[in-house]
Amino acid sequence: MTALLTVDRLSIATQARQLVRNLSFSIAPGERLGLIGESGSGKSLTSLALIGLLPETMAATGSIRLDGTEVIGAGERQLVALRGPAAATIFQEPLTALDPLMRVGRQVGEVVRRRLRHEGLPSSAPAVQTRVLELLSRVALPDPERLARVYPHEMSGGQRQRVAIAMALAWRPKLLVADEPTTALDVTTQAEILALIGQLVREDNMALLFISHDIPVVAGTVDRVAVLRQGELVEAGPVSDVLQAPADPYTRSLVAAARTFDTALGRLF
Numbered sequence: 001m002t003a004l005l006t007v008d009r010l011s012i013a014t015q016a017r018q019l020v021r022n023l024s025f026s027i028a029p030g031e032r033l034g035l036i037g038e039s040g041s042g043k044s045l046t047s048l049a050l051i052g053l054l055p056e057t058m059a060a061t062g063s064i065r066l067d068g069t070e071v072i073g074a075g076e077r078q079l080v081a082l083r084g085p086a087a088a089t090i091f092q093e094p095l096t097a098l099d100p101l102m103r104v105g106r107q108v109g110e111v112v113r114r115r116l117r118h119e120g121l122p123s124s125a126p127a128v129q130t131r132v133l134e135l136l137s138r139v140a141l142p143d144p145e146r147l148a149r150v151y152p153h154e155m156s157g158g159q160r161q162r163v164a165i166a167m168a169l170a171w172r173p174k175l176l177v178a179d180e181p182t183t184a185l186d187v188t189t190q191a192e193i194l195a196l197i198g199q200l201v202r203e204d205n206m207a208l209l210f211i212s213h214d215i216p217v218v219a220g221t222v223d224r225v226a227v228l229r230q231g232e233l234v235e236a237g238p239v240s241d242v243l244q245a246p247a248d249p250y251t252r253s254l255v256a257a258a259r260t261f262d263t264a265l266g267r268l269f
């Protein structure tokens with residue numbers, strides 16, 4: 001099957017430092033990959049590079065093919081067309097995606113309208129409103145009609161992340177990029193959001209790139225994992241293989257640390 005995303009020998013550097021080195025991986029349509037690594041290993045920069053959003057002070061070399069388009073060297077128009085329909089991102093902090101001064105329903109509505117136009121479908125106010133309420137229900141927000149009228153600061157962190165997920169879903173993306181989407185949430189809400197992402201990805205048959213520093217967080221949600229250390233890929237494989245028999249010493253240390261933590265909490269993954 002043709003890959004939806006192929007990253008081939010991606011390197012990212014500033015003038016002073018090499019931040020990602022020779023990274024290669026691919027994701028097939030509907031496949032779920034976890035990108036794991038400690039803080040500063042280059043996970044977020046990689047996810048930004050996929051949609052051409054690296055800071056201007058950085059240069060990327062190698063190749064990133066997303067849904068048939070070469071991202072490295074692409075012009076802004078091509079990139080804008082990819083962002084959303086090809087790949088939509090959920091960030092660690094939902095406020096990154098939300099405008100504090102706009103009611104939640106209108107924000108989701110803006111994306112719905114753009115997506116309907118992109119597909120050449122009618123984007124009348126009632127059509128948009130119906131779709132917004134559907135999306136807010138799909139992310140299991142209670143009383144969508146009321147919540148559509150509130151501002152982001154009037155919601156809990158978990159509710160805000162659900163709205164950010166609804167905005168990403170509104171694009172009907174082929175690839176959902178989730179960059180540490182549960183890190184800023186309490187443990188119970190983390191589990192709920194993880195379950196929601198897993199369910200939505202299955203229902204819509206989206207591909208998933210799930211970025212985390214925490215192996216157990218991604219273990220139940222992805223098929224394969226790729227482990228990054230200091231900007232380099234150290235190991236990749238099916239999630240069960242990597243968890244049961246990590247080949248690289250760094251991966252072994254991540255798995256051991258996660259097991260110690262889970263044992264202390266009385267959980268096993």
Ligand SMILES: Nc1ncnc2c1ncn2[C@@H]1O[C@H](COP(=O)(O)OP(=O)(O)OP(=O)(O)O)[C@@H](O)[C@H]1O
Nearest residue numbers: 014019037038039040041042043044045046055213
């Ligand atoms: N705008 C920037 N300018 C210079 N260096 C940066 C910039 N953004 C990130 N870096 C550096 O690039 C490296 C990789 O950062 P990145 O944010 O991709 O790591 P990460 O694995 O996502 O970590 P975290 O889990 O903490 O988000 C780090 O050493 C970081 O300090």
